[in-house]
Amino acid sequence: MATRRGRSATADESSTPTKSSVDQVEEVAATPETEAILIKIVSDKGEEVQYKVKKGAKMQKVFDTYEKKVGAPPGSLRFTFHGERAQGKDTVEVIGLKQNSVLEAHQFQLAG
Numbered sequence: 802m803a804t805r806r807g808r809s810a811t812a813d814e815s816s817t818p819t820k821s822s823v824d825q826v827e828e829v830a831a832t833p834e835t836e837a838i839l840i841k842i843v844s845d846k847g848e849e850v851q852y853k854v855k856k857g858a859k860m861q862k863v864f865d866t867y868e869k870k871v872g873a874p875p876g877s878l879r880f881t882f883h884g885e886r887a888q889g890k891d892t893v894e895v896i897g898l899k900q901n902s903v904l905e906a907h908q909f910q911l912a913g
Contacts, residue, residue, distance in 0.1 A: 841903045842867050861889030879907045
């Protein structure tokens with residue numbers, strides 16, 4: 802039986818959430834920073850990888866994960882969305898990503 806603050810919980814207490822606790826959960830779920838969207842990253846070779854990302858998340862984490870997955874050295878890829886470079890410090894919202902948005906991954910090359 803579950804306990805709450807040192808006392809036993811009755812069947813009613815453990816199985817039915819109070820109205821206030823349900824409202825709090827809904828408020829947290831509705832916060833824009835905690836909402837998740839599905840995005841795709843497409844390589845120059847046409848390979849696609851999908852990620853579920855929270856809107857308030859920094860893109861650097863996604864970029865690092867993608868580079869590791871495809872075996873690219875850290876920092877060797879550049880990511881763009883609608884022709885604009887996406888920075889690691891930016892969030893999903895700052896870049897303007899929506900559900901099923903597609904980022905492009907390009908190999909970074911120095912002139913020479």
